[in-house]
Amino acid sequence: MTAMTLPNYLTVAPNTAEVSVAETFCDVGFSLKSLRRPTQPLASWMAEDDLPVRARSVLSSQDSLSDAKGLVRVALNTKSANHTKAGWILARAASGLLSIVVREARDTSVAQVIADFELAITQADCFCAAQAVLLLQTDVQSMPMASQQAMQNAFANPCIRLDELYPAPGDGVQAWYGILSAP
DSSP states (O other), X not given: OOOOOGGGSOOOOOSSTTSOOOEEETTTTEEEOGXXXXXXXXXXXXXOSSOOHHHHHHHTTSGGGTTOEEEEEEEEEEEETTEEEEEEEEEEETTEEEEEEEEEOTTOXXXXXXXXXXXXXXXXXXXXXXXEEEEEEOSSSSXXXXXXXXXXXXHTOSOOOBTOEEEEOOSSSEXXXXXXXXX
């Protein structure tokens, strides 16, 4: 078996210095410039040093969650090297550590919402975090009906609006849930 090296990949150099250099696309040799790559809803959660602006704004609606900064990020349910459907973030907030699970809102089921919420709680317990948050993030400005229904059924809350946090019932770790609009 021969190992692939950079000369084995198809790459294209930009014709001006202002355009970013093309990057290889997985291991098939295709490359796309950053402006032509499809946007990934959770890319800013996994790649940025800070949490996305909209998420910080929504989290700041609760004093104990204000000033949240991501410390550790783990991609979950990865479709491919460039597409993550969900992620777990250990963050530092005003009240201490915070466990966050964020998932693409598209095609989310009640069972998946419950599993993600349990993961946020479990990781909060594991890392002695005071709070846990489950967020579904849409890639549009409106709320997909399927994700809204899944969240409503999972938490028995018929009135879930975009960009608002709701307290989750339970003992132990203080938990929150919500749906974020597109960043």
